[in-house]
Amino acid sequence: MRNTRTLTHRAVLAAASVTAALVLAACGDGGDDSGSGHAGGHPSASSPTRSAASTGAHNAQDVSFAQGMIPHHRQALEMAALAAGRASSPEVKDLAARIEKAQDPEIRTMSGWLTSWGEDVPASSDGSAESMPGMDHSGRSGAHKMPGMMDGSDMEKLEKASGGDFDTLFLTMMIEHHEGAVDMAGTEKDKGRYGPATSMADDIVTAQTAEITEMNKLLDKS
Structure with missing residues (x-):
């Protein structure tokens, strides 16, 4: 009986650990998405610079x-x-x-x-x-x-x-x-x-x- 309760307790802890890991991974992914959002924003932010460079050509x-x-x-x-x-x-x-x-x-x-x-x-x-x-x-x-x-x-x-x-x-x-x-x-x-x-x-x-x-x-x- 004691062994059964022990195994059950370990299973609960393992499940909790997996859940926590999944939550952390999700948060990490969200952070990456946020970073990707910034990275994705950089090309558009730098577009005016590229545009200025092209229109800045002289003869x-x-x-x-x-x-x-x-x-x-x-x-x-x-x-x-x-x-x-x-x-x-x-x-x-x-x-x-x-x-x-x-x-x-x-x-x-x-x-x-x-x-x-x-x-x-x-x-x-x-x-x-x-x-x-x-x-x-x-x-x-x-x-x-x-x-x-x-x-x-x-x-x-x-x-x-x-x-x-x-x-x-x-x-x-x-x-x-x-x-x-x-x-x-x-x-x-x-x-x-x-x-x-x-x-x-x-x-x-x-x-x-x-x-x-x-x-x-x-x-x-x-």
């Missing part, structure tokens, strides 16, 4: 756009910086400040693109148009061949002007400068591949076309 036009627009923008900043101490029109000073605010960040952004692509970032000028890449008239493409760029004599005239004369000269030169930038940006929109670059080009066309209209109105008033 030679994107490089040309950035390498050309950087010195183009830098010259616009040089011109705009002169307005604070030389312009007489509050509207001209305000326009110059807006040009600086818009184009300086764009220079930094384009420089970042070129660096990430392993391409050369145009060297900063020392304040004169001649020091910009390509201004040595060596025959290589450069700033002097970009539409709307001013040469050294143009910049010298602007630096020497003041008051109403400065306003008129600044507006006249900046209109031409903007028209060149719009032309360059239009080429990027048509032939570029890198999404952020074509998007910036679109912004440049929109913003600078509006500023050309504004400057023409200011010229009519002067």
Whole structure:
């Protein structure tokens, strides 16, 4: 009788152990399922990264756009910086400040693109148009061949002007400068591949076309 009770007790313990093992296994499987859920989520989470990588491809036009627009923008900043101490029109000073605010960040952004692509970032000028890449008239493409760029004599005239004369000269030169930038940006929109670059080009066309209209109105008033 005692043996029977002992065997029965052992059978109960064995059954309980099996049940516990099954419960633990089930919990473990649930944990694995949860982990698999996360793992399963990673591909979808990383899909945007893969998508960004594919849409982040660039071509030679994107490089040309950035390498050309950087010195183009830098010259616009040089011109705009002169307005604070030389312009007489509050509207001209305000326009110059807006040009600086818009184009300086764009220079930094384009420089970042070129660096990430392993391409050369145009060297900063020392304040004169001649020091910009390509201004040595060596025959290589450069700033002097970009539409709307001013040469050294143009910049010298602007630096020497003041008051109403400065306003008129600044507006006249900046209109031409903007028209060149719009032309360059239009080429990027048509032939570029890198999404952020074509998007910036679109912004440049929109913003600078509006500023050309504004400057023409200011010229009519002067």
